[in-house]
Structures are given as structure tokens and as C-alpha cells.
């Protein structure tokens with residue numbers, strides 16, 4: 029039995045809405061529209077992306093892969109035939125943004141319920157608009173004015189496209205949105221694809237997984253309220269044979285710090301679909317007539333040259349277009365943080381003593397962590413009371429801040445604004461400010477509850493607290509922490525049908541506070557921390573300068589955490605500390621090893637400097653001097669992951685400056701066996717015809733010639749003397765001609 033064909037509202041293709049002049053297909057244009065074939069072609073240096081309208085007025089995905097220059101090569105979108113009554117044509121069409129309606133059983137991009145219970149939504153093209161590198165395509169339901177505008181921003185140099193959607197209720201009745209996704213992405217039909225993703229837990233974040241994609245659906249998500257330690261909103265799909273420098277890779281990162289979801293499906297028709305946006309779990313967003321809902325942005329790109337290129341393209345777009353100061357951003361300074369040295373036992377004299385020692389080794393930003401406010405002597409009390417603890421700081425914070433500034437360092441302060449301990453004046457005054465379901469338990473984690481930031485009064489209170497701190501004190505930097513997941517996400521006294529808006533309004537309000545603070549205090553910087561790497565994503569990146577990567581600062585564990593982090597996020601945002609040993613796992617690695625691991629990101633020191641010997645301090649000062657010579661290359665340059673800690677006893681990473689004048693190679697050996705030498709290390713990303721001067725930081729470079737060509741370095745490789753356990757080295761390459 030074949031289903032009756034859906035009536036197609038051809039009127040939606042109203043000619044008046046389509047510009048009459050046919051756009052000329054110029055290869056330099058990032059966004060082209062070709063009227064004769066009704067095709068939109070988005071082109072970057074590294075990729076092309078095409079969509080077309082079929083005769084039924086549906087917007088279909090046509091192509092995503094390497095760059096195309098001839099639009100005539102692409103055929104107009106064709107309507108498909110049902111294969112059987114169990115395989116309707118709707119399942120074979122790669123709709124660019126499918127609504128849930130008609131016979132569609134894959135993950136939809138949009139699902140709604142109307143006031144009368146009608147849930148059918150079939151989207152047809154309405155109009156488009158091109159403005160330089162931006163494209164907007166508006167669609168609407170075949171019957172009523174439920175509209176969706178798809179936004180595309182093309183980044184021609186980076187091979188990246190940013191997508192999001194605005195859902196608008198232009199009908200006269202309320203609707204409820206039950207699933208609002210930012211984008212559906214399609215890979216070319218085929219088998220043998222692999223999915224790469226990042227998973228983990230507290231103190232073990234961003235572990236890289238790589239596995240075959242089979243039929244069915246894999247769900248990556250957070251239901252935790254924040255981005256989460258368990259899964260990070262990034263994916264890569266490869267052709268099955270990609271490695272760091274070869275093979276086709278489609279990749280993306282969702283810009284959202286709340287409940288997110290990315291599904292990876294392989295349909296029975298060999299089609300891979302990746303859909304991502306707001307998590308559908310417990311999602312319900314009412315739209316009154318005239319209201320609209322904006323989904324998070326979803327950045328995605330294509331790389332023909334492996335996972336390394338995919339990461340470099342993402343890093344580029346983050347630095348150029350997402351982070352707060354974009355290309356004007358300063359290099360991340362060397363930071364000291366007192367947490368692991370003092371925990372809650374902070375006071376003026378102790379912090380000054382640490383500041384003296386930090387300044388002497390070359391630290392530039394001194395951050396006082398938890399314990400400075402309210403009755404905060406342990407994690408049982410004080411959160412919410414953001415007033416200076418007068419037992420610990422009898423004269424307030426100014427004497428310490430002035431001291432730190434006088435030593436030539438900026439001052440930073442730890443805050444955890446979204447939280448409250450029940451033992452706090454704030455909670456005693458406003459027990460209704462936490463998320464809760466009346467009469468139900470309020471589950472504490474680390475003895476704290478989550479303020480309902482979706483409430484306007486709570487949002488304003490938090491803004492005022494932070495604005496006052498930033499106004500009263502010379503604070504350059506907030507370490508903004510968030511130390512628990514949500515539970516009982518109730519919003520009492522709010523309209524029942526709107527209570528689930530908490531999930532998204534919380535996040536928008538968080539961004540709003542950070543954005544307003546930055547606008548009022550242009551020099552203020554913010555670190556995004558959530559018990560380590562629980563809030564690492566591109567949604568918060570426009571408001572923060574660094575991510576705290578993990579509470580696990582054990583250097584060998586960090587190699588894998590950093591490898592995973594670097595898949596999606598640039599080194600500049602990766603806060604990395606040198607701390608004391610024995611550390612997690614009871615492991616002790618040499619101080620130089622710990623420095624070289626941390627120097628692959630934004631270097632910080634979290635050790636108890638009071639316990640360091642003179643030799644430790646001397647080595648630290650040398651390593652910090654070295655960091656200052658290479659950090660532009662590390663933070664702004666191109667990363668090449670040469671040897672992975674997952675598969676080798678030697679780990680090697682290399683950074684090449686944007687101008688190609690400097691490269692830095694870091695290498696680590698975790699355990700030598702059978703007296704075996706480490707493998708030759710093939711340097712990457714150099715100019716084969718150029719000549720480079722070599723500088724070994726410690727004489728562990730076996731190749732003794734002072735200068736070598738790019739060809740030799742990349743083809744012959746370098747040999748390093750890495751012996752025993754936890755040996756490490758670095759080699760600087762400076763282009764001389």
C-alpha cells in the first residue's frame with residue numbers, strides 16, 4: 029500500500045519572494061544563489077555546502093565537502109519516490125531543517141504542539157536573504173504561520189559555517205515548542221564512518237573516543253543544567269580512515285552551556301545525520317502569538333586533511349570570531365592560583381607571602397581562590413555572602429590587591445555566583461531563590477544549592493554583587509566557578525506551562541550577566557570553571573578568556589585531558605597549572621615535566637610556593653622565561669598533535685606561529701621499556717625550503733646540527749634522548765631564511 033502523496037503547497041514558492049535577478053556564480057562569493065536551479069552554495073577555502081529547493085518547495089541538503097567552484101556541477105534538488113509504504117520518500121530526502129510532521133521518523137529539527145493539540149508541522153520554503161557572508165532562509169508550515177528562519181554565517185578562511193534557527197509563532201494561537209534544534213548536518217551517503225567525541229567525569233574530562241557509526245542513534249548530551257564533565261558538545265565524523273593529517277573529517281561544536289544534545293544517526297538508507305541544539309529532555313518552551321525562540325549556534329566545518337586540520341580550523345574561528353577580544357586579545361598571562369596551596373585558609377599575610385614568591389618567578393596574574401568571603405572556612409557555609417571575611421582580611425581586600433599590583437601583577441578573585449550554601453545569610457533571607465519544587469527535597473551537592481538564575485530578581489542580584497566587586501576593587505580577573513549539577517529544577521510561583529523555560533533562561537541570564545559585566549568593566553577577564561572542565565563550550569566563550577580545564581592537575585593525566593580538549597578548543601583558552609607532587613594517582617613527575625605539560629596551554633602555577641626549594645624556584649623562573657618566549661606561538665599558532673598519549677609511550681605536540689617564523693616541539697616519555705629509544709618525531713607545518721635554527725632547552729636533542737631545513741625536519745624527523753620514566757624536553761625552531 030502506498031501512502032497518498034501529501035498535498036504540496038506550491039503557493040509557498042511565491043515568485044515574488046524570490047529575487048528576480050539570478051546571482052552570478054562567482055567563486056569568490058561566500059554565499060551564492062542560482063535561481064535556475066534554486067541552489068544556494070556556501071563556499072570557503074576548505075569546503076563547500078549546498079542546499080536546493082525541490083519541486084515541492086522543500087529545502088534539501090545537497091552537498092557538504094571539499095570546495096566546489098562550478099555551481100553548474102550541482103543538480104537541482106529532485107523529489108524522491110517512496111520505496112515502499114514502509115520507506116516513504118520523506119525518509120530519503122535530506123531536509124535541511126525537518127519539522128516533525130508527515131511520515132518522518134528520524135530525529136526532527138523542530139517539534140511543536142498547537143493549542144488544540146495539533147502537532148503536525150511540515151515546513152516549506154518562503155524566502156531568503158543574502159548579506160555578505162550571511163544567508164537567511166525562512167520557511168513556514170504548509171498551513172499556518174509557524175515560521176523558521178535558518179541563519180548561516182560563512183567563515184570563508186576557516187572552512188566553518190555557523191548555523192542557528194529562529195522559531196516564530198506568527199499565528200494567533202499559542203504553541204509549545206518541544207524540540208528546537210540548531211541544525212541538522214548530513215554527510216555523504218555511505219558506510220564505514222567513525223564518530224569521535226569527548227567524554228569523561230570530574231577530574232577526567234575530555235577523553236577522546238573514536239568508534240564506528242552503525243545504524244541507529246547515538247546520543248551525546250547534558251541533562252545536568254551545565255555543559256557537563258561527562259560529554260562535551262563537540263563531534264567529528266570521519267570517512268573511517270582519517271588520521272591527524274589525512275582523511276575527510278566533518279566536525280562541529282555546539283555553542284550552549286546548558287542542557288544540550290547532539291544525536292548521530294545512521295538511517296537504513298546509509299545516511300548519516302547529526303542533529304544538535306537544546307536537549308529535548310524536559311524541554312517545553314511556550315510561544316505566545318508573536319513570540320520567537322532562538323536556538324544556540326552550531327559551528328561546523330569540513331577538513332580534507334584529517335583531525336589536525338579540523339582542530340586548527342576550529343581554533344582559528346574561536347580566536348578570530350568567538351572569544352571576547354577576538355584578534356585584539358592579549359596573550360594569556362602567567363597565572364598563580366592559591367587554591368591547592370591554601371584551600372580555604374586564605375588571609376592577608378599568607379596571600380602576600382605567596383604573592384612575593386609568585387612575583388619573583390615571573391607570575392603576571394595572582395588569583396586568590398575560594399575562602400575570602402562570608403563564613404567560608406570550609407565548603408559547608410558562606411556561598412551567597414559575597415562580603416569580605418573580616419577575620420581573614422581585617423582591612424578588606426585593598427591592602428592585598430595593592431600589594432599584588434605593587435609587585436607588578438594583576439589581581440584575580442574566585443567567585444561562585446550561581447550557588448548558595450543553606451548556611452548563608454542569602455539563603456536565610458531568600459530560601460525561595462533556589463530552584464526547587466515546593467514540598468520536595470532540595471538535594472544538596474557539596475553542601476550547596478543552585479540559585480534560580482532564570483528569575484530576573486536573582487539575575488539582577490548576582491549582577492549587582494559582581495559589578496560592586498569589580499567597581500570597589502582593582503580586579504582584573506574573576507575565576508567564575510560553578511560547583512554542582514542541577515536537581516529539582518522547579519520554579520515555584522511561575523506559570524506551570526512556563527516552568528521548563530528555566531533550563532534555557534538560566535543560561536541566557538548567565539550570558540547576560542557576564543556580557544554586562546564585561547561591558548561595564550572593559551579590562552575585566554573571566555575564567556569559566558565548573559569544578560574543572562564542566563563549562564567548556566563555545567556558548568560561554570564570547571564572555572570568557574580561559575577555561576579551567578580540569579581539577580586534575582596531575583601532569584601525565586593532563587596529557588590525555590589536553591589532547592581531548594585540543595580537538596575542539598584552542599590552547600589559548602586551556603588553563604593549565606603546575607602543581608605539587610605527589611598528585612592525583614599518587615604520582616610524582618619531575619617539575620620540568622609538569623612545566624612543559626602546562627606550557628602547552630595558558631600557563632598557571634597552583635603549587636604551594638612556600639614549600640618550593642630554591643632550586644625549584646630557579647627552575648620555575650627559567651621555565652616561565654621560556655614560556656614568555658614561546659607563548660605567542662602556542663596560544664595563537666597552529667597545533668600539530670604528532671604522537672598521542674593514547675597510543676604511544678611518547679607524546680609529542682608541536683605549535684607553529686601564524687607567521688611561520690617560530691615552531692615549538694614538546695615531547696614527553698612516560699615509561700621507557702627494554703632500553704628502547706623513542707620514535708623519530710616528524711615535525712609538521714614548516715616550509716620545506718626554509719632553514720630553521722634549532723634550540724634544545726636541555727641538550728636532549730640528538731641531532732646536533734645548529735640549522736636544518738624544513739624538508740629535513742619534516743622528512744627525516746628529529747631524534748630525542750628521552751629515557752626512563754616521565755622524561756620530557758622541548759625544542760625551539762626559529763626560521764632563519
Ligand code: GLA
Nearest residue numbers: 367397398557558559560579
Ligand atoms: C572547584 C574548582 C577549584 C577550586 C575549588 C574551590 O573545585 O575547580 O579549582 O576553585 O572549586 O572551592
